[in-house]
Amino acid sequence: MFNQKDISIVLSGEAGQGIQTVERLLLRLFKLSGLHVFSYSEFMSRIRGGNNSTEIRVSSERVNSFCERIDVFVSLHEGAMERHYDRISHKTVIIGDPAHIDSRFRDGNHTLIEIPLRDTAKLVGGPIFTNIIIVGIIASAFHLDMAFVRDKLKSFFTKATDDILSKNITAAEKGFSMGNDLFPARRIDLKLSMSDQAKGELLLNGADAIGMGGIAGGCNFVSSYPMSPSTEVLVFFAKHAEKFGIIVEQAEDEICSAGISW
Amino acid sequence: MVSGIGQAAKTPHYINTSFFDGLHGRSLPAAIxxxxxxxxxxxxxxxxxxxxYGEGGNHFINAIRRNADITTIVHDNMVYGLTKGQASPTSRRGFTTPVQVAGVNLEPFNPIAVAVALNASFVARAFAGDIEKTKEIIKSAITHKGYALIDVFQQCVSFNRLNTFKWYRDHSYYLDASYDPHDREEAFKKAVESEKFPLGIIYINNKNPTFEENLAVYKDNxxxxxxxxxxxxKLEQLMEDKRA
Incomplete structure (x- = not known):
């Protein structure tokens, strides 16, 4: 079904639902499995509600850009498909709880993988675990090793209590086993060839790259008025300020931040 | 020295010192x-x-809050001189100009009260007509550790016919030796006096560390x-961590 070298996954959920956690986790799982990744997020200026989405391109070769095409669409709330309507084609594999699939796609021309995500999450411990069920489903579709996923979950959720960690692992296992049942039955196989080279690559986001470049260039004074997407750069510098001898100051307004970095 | 835009802001140009001209109203962030x-x-x-107080009001407020060990000297003539005579934030009610034709009807900005309210480290007011006392106040401000504000009453001979040299002299008095500038409530009472404005050191707060003292970069070095x-x-190590 997928004969291209890269697969584009879009996760679409509500702000505050934890899509960024899924994104970070999936990127790490793919990269450490030996696949190249590129991701791009879109978020509304909202703390909760609204629609946030992230596109992850996974490939056997290096990927350097966003793409319009969506190969796998994960719908995580009612209305999650609306903003991406034009990008979803009859070739897109649509994954989601039946309640989160837009009826316009039930026309027989689209590939729907309907999963009782909400009920399964409830069984595990609550709607918050939906995200990790999705991680399990995607890991299965890409033929990742479940023992490897389990291991990486442990190193990813270092601050979680034992109870939360074990529920996250259960959620991933449930997703993985649902994926193992559903994808072969629908003849969907997203296996990509993996390489040791990708495993050893740096996994960087734009803010990390800017921050590291800044340090390398001798930056020792940072001031900023927070707003996405630059906040991440400010956060990077604040985190590493003491270690690298950098003064970091949140300015009272943007003009101050320009003036104070004289 | 650091200055902004205006007549007073030209001061560093006449002094043999290193200086930086900030944007209009934005000299404080650069100085900090x-x-x-x-x-x-x-x-x-x-x-x-x-x-x-006008263009850089937000920076003024936040400079006091940061408490960097710097001194701000504000030449307060209650008028815009550079632009040839419009109301400034400290213009008195009723002051008429070609723009404020019916007289200023905004409450004058009170820098001393704002500074005391923000628990500034050093707050003083001087009168430019008294060079000796003004010099002493400036010396105290510079040697004080922490943020120091001196609001200097100084007439604009070209564009302010209301707040003249005589007006400043008639509307001010020196705090006497019995006045304790460490008492914040007393300082606030002095700050809101408006018939006659007190001159001298109005408030001193030595309790807070300076902005620089709080910076982690100077902890061990x-x-x-x-x-x-x-x-x-260390940077290489940070990058290596991104492989795992």
Whole structure:
């Protein structure tokens, strides 16, 4: 079904639902499995509600850009498909709880993988675990090793209590086993060839790259008025300020931040 | 020295010193950064009431809150001089200009009360007609550790016919030796007097550390930033961590 070298996954959920956690986790799982990744997020200026989405391109070769095409669409709330309507084609594999699939796609021309995500999450411990069920489903579709996923979950959720960690692992296992049942039955196989080279690559986001470049260039004074997407750069510098001898100051307004970095 | 825009802001141009001209009203952020980058420097900001309290009002408030060990001298003539005579933030009610034809009807900005309200480290007012006493107040402000504000009453001979040299003299008096500037409530009472304005050191708060003292970069190393170099070994380690 997928004969291209890269697969584009879009996760679409509500702000505050934890899509960024899924994104970070999936990127790490793919990269450490030996696949190249590129991701791009879109978020509304909202703390909760609204629609946030992230596109992850996974490939056997290096990927350097966003793409319009969506190969796998994960719908995580009612209305999650609306903003991406034009990008979803009859070739897109649509994954989601039946309640989160837009009826316009039930026309027989689209590939729907309907999963009782909400009920399964409830069984595990609550709607918050939906995200990790999705991680399990995607890991299965890409033929990742479940023992490897389990291991990486442990190193990813270092601050979680034992109870939360074990529920996250259960959620991933449930997703993985649902994926193992559903994808072969629908003849969907997203296996990509993996390489040791990708495993050893740096996994960087734009803010990390800017921050590291800044340090390398001798930056020792940072001031900023927070707003996405630059906040991440400010956060990077604040985190590493003491270690690298950098003064970091949140300015009272943007003009101050320009003036104070004289 | 650091200055903004205006007549008073030209002061550093006549002094043999290193200086930086900030944007209009934006001299304070630059001054704070200069002090933070090299705490060994003595940093003085000089500008007018329009630049400091109007254009840069937000920076003025936040400079007091940051408490960098710098001194701000504000030449307060209660008028915009550079633009040839419009109301400034400290213009008195009723002051008429070609723009405020019916007289100013805004409450005058009270820098002393704002500074005391923000628990500033050093707050004083001087009168330019008294060079000796003004000099002493400026010396106290510069040697004080922490943020120091001096609002200097100084007439504009060209564009302010209301707040003249005589007006400032008639509307001010010196605090006497019995006045204790460490008492914040008393200082606030002095700050809101408006028939006659008190001159001298109105408030001193020595309790808060300075902005520079709070910076982690100087915890184990007193060297100014420009003398330091990048630790590439640590940076490499940081990058290596991104492979795992």
């Amino acid at each position: 950064a200069i002090k933070a980058s090299n705490p060994e420097l003595t940093v003085i900001v000089e500008s007018g009431d329009g630049c400091t 007193r060297e100014p930033l420009f003398k330091r170099s990048v630790d590439y070994r």
